Amino acid sequence: MAEGVRQVLQRPIQLADEVIKLADDAHPSFKADYVDLRVKADRLAALLRQAARADLYERPTRRIMHETEQVLEKAHSIASKSRTSHGLIKRVFNPATPSRKIHSQLDNCITDVSWLLRVSATRRHDGGEGGDSDDDDDVGLGLPPIAANEPILGLIWEAVAKLQNGSLEKRTSAASELVSLASDNDRNWKLIIEEGGVGPLLKLVKEGKAEGQENAVKAILLLARDSESVEKLVQAGVCSIFAKVLKEGPMKVQASVANAVAELVDKYLPCQDEFAQHNVVRLLVAHLAFETLEEHSKYTIPSKSHMSIHSVVLASNKNQMHNTTQSHHGGDAAAVHPAGNGHLSHQQHPQGSSSGASLKGRESEDPETKAAMKAMAAKALALLARGHPNICKNITDSRALLCFASLLEKGPDDVRYNSAIALKEIARVAEDDADLRRSAFNPSSPAAKAVVDQLLRVIEEGDSDRLLLPCITAIGCLSRTFRAKETRIIGPLVRFLEREGQLTREAVIALTKFACTENYLHMDHSRAIINAQAAKPLVQLVYLGEPPSIRKEALVLLCYIVRHVPESEALTDNDDVISALRWASKNIFTEEEEEVEKLLTEAKGRLELYQSRDPRGFR
Structure with a gap:
């Protein structure tokens, strides 16, 4: 028990002893009135001394001792007046006579302290300590009087106490109770944090068996409702404990932990660094690669040539046998890293090394668990990568890009979706980080080529809106990595201009990134867009796009194209384009958008100029 808690007990014990002494010294005429008071003070003093020797649960201890001290001070004040003799009339109306209220309050204090001793003494019964049995814990302790007006508080105290001192079975059950309580309403989860539930839950994640670990992770997820609560979890050590589970725990629990990592980062981005410092990124990539890169391990990629993923050749039988041997050590054995020139190298690590999670024996896990693990690993990596160049660099320096490409191609639905989201987040960072673009998405890199191939495949097939959105966004963010001759990107995006809703908007935004002046190849891309x-469809979007916000975005794309390739016959021969620009200059809130107004004026002027130069263009 903490020294501060012991000090909290000192004053109530002292007051109880003084009340006993005052009751013993009461004037003979009042002696009978103080018998019950003395008995209750004596009982309370004994319980308080027992508490001073116990390992108490701090949160209810402080509240109960505060209440007990206040009641004992009232009893002390009454008892201190018992030594003075009064006449018969004064005795009848003597305010110093203990009232029913003080007797009731003392009874409540006795019950509160008794409850505290019981709830704090819920010992682990793994070895039969104290001769108690687990059955004792099955009997509800009941609510202490101090929690009568707030019964949930008593239930939380009881569950947290079991988490602190119970057997593994009881701790598992207590974690489940906290899951139920935290799910009920927004106040309960705050109470669980305030009443010290975080530490015992994390300890169960670290020490418990699979069911207990899962229950504790569920409870932690329910506590992580906002940035403030997540910050408290981080301060309590959640990152290091989650890392330990990702390295050594059962795969089903690891999947739950990976999902929790994603949720915590989503609520509180600053914890990205804390997770990264505990090697969580590397551990997640190891899970992502497990049984994912076996197909890629069949290929050899010469280290001094610039070859695409489609031009690699099958290795000799000898190399195949070598790679098969590697695959028997688990997915972590074949650690694929893009080298500085964008090619792949294979580096073997011993099983369970610091390069990633220990994957020994994971081949026997059921397919659903393996799929869940990959889905949650991809989800966690996506959130860890969000807006964080260093983590993105760590991810792309590993074999993760090849993993994402492979899983996007043939993984289950959730795995494909989370892989697409991860690629989108990495691409967003690469859009503004030239170093990351060069290192991770070099056009000659087989891993980058594989990623682009799969993003385009999804866009071309166009059969899943949920999957299309992140893939279109990712392609747009990577626009500055494509060469002029890479014309296969534009056509599939242009086809989405005739769709509806968010897909059309994402396609417009992506194409704008190809056509904008900041893109070095904007002339080539603008020409490819208009040729597609x-x-x-852009003119129609300028007039009638829904939601209305897409009208301005379509106008900006159309203006970039007109400004860069005004000589294109598809523009000079099309009255609808110049009409749309003229209409937009009067109708699309350009007065409040100086940059859009400037772009529109320039595009309209250039197109009018080129039309006037062409005999076919006179109007």
């Missing part, structure tokens, strides 16, 4: 028949 984008003029007509």
Whole structure:
């Protein structure tokens, strides 16, 4: 028990002893009135001394001792007046006579302290300590009087006490109770944090068996409702404990932990660094690679040539046998790292090394658990990568890009979706980070080529809106990595200009990143966009796009194209384009958008100029 808690007990014990002494010294005429008071003070003093020797649960201890001290001070004040003799009339109306209220309050204090001793003495019964049995814990302790007006508080105290001192079985049950309580309403989860539930839950994640670990992770997820609560979890050591489970725990629990990592980062981005410092990124990539890269391990990629993923050749039988041997050590054995020149190298690590999670024996896990693990690992990596160049660099320096490409191609639905989200987050960072673009998405890199191939495949197939959105966004963010001759990107994006809703908007935004002046190849890309028949759908979007916000975005894309390739026949021969620009200059809130107004004025002027130069363009 903490020294501060012991000090909290000193004053109530002293007051109880003084009340006993005052009751013993009461004037003979009042002696009978103080018998019950003395008995109750004596009982309370004995319980308080027992508490001073116990390992108490701090949160209820402080509240109960505060209440007990206040009641004993009232009893002391009454008893201190018992030594003075009064006449018969004064005795009848003597305010110093203990009232029913003080007797009731003392009874409540006795019950509170008794409850505290019981709830704090819920010992682990793994070895039969104290001769108690687990059955004792099955009997509810009941609510202490101090929690009568707030019964949930008593239930939380009881569950947290079991988490602190119970057997593994009882701790598992207590974690489940906290899951139920935290799910009920927004106040309960705050109470669980305030009443010290975080530490015992994390300890169960670290020490418990699979069921207990899962229950504790669920409870922690329910406590992580906002940035403030997540910050408290981080301060309590959640990052190091989650890292330990990701390295050594059962795969089902690891999947739950990976999901929790994602949720915590989503609520509180600053914890990205804390997770990264505990090697969580590397551990998640190891899980992502497990049984994912076996197909890629069949290929050899010469270290001095610039070859695409499609031009690699099958290794000799000898190399295949070598790679098969590696695969028997688990996915972590074949650690694939993009080298500085964008090629792949294989580096073997011993099983369970610091390069990643210990994956020994994971081959026997059921397919659903393996799929859940990959889905949650991809989800966690996506959130860890969000807006964080260093973590993105760590991810892309590993074999993760190849993993994402492979899983996007043939993984289950959730795995494919989370892989697409991860690629989108990495691409967003790479859009503004030239070093990351060069290192991770070099056009000659087989891993980058594989990623682009799979993003385009999803876009071309176009059969899942949920999957399309992140893939379109990712392609747009990577626009500055494509060469001029890479024309296969534009056509599939242009086709989405004739769709509806968010897909159309994402396609417009992506194409704008190809056509904008900041893109070095904006001339080539603008020409490719207009050659892909984008003029007509863009004009329609400028007039009638829904939601209305897309009208301005479509106008900006159309203006970039017109400004960069005004000589294109698809523009000079099309009255609809110049009409749309003229209409937009009067109708699309350009007065409040100086940059859009400037772009529109320049585009309109250039197109009018080129039309006037062309005999076919006179109007």
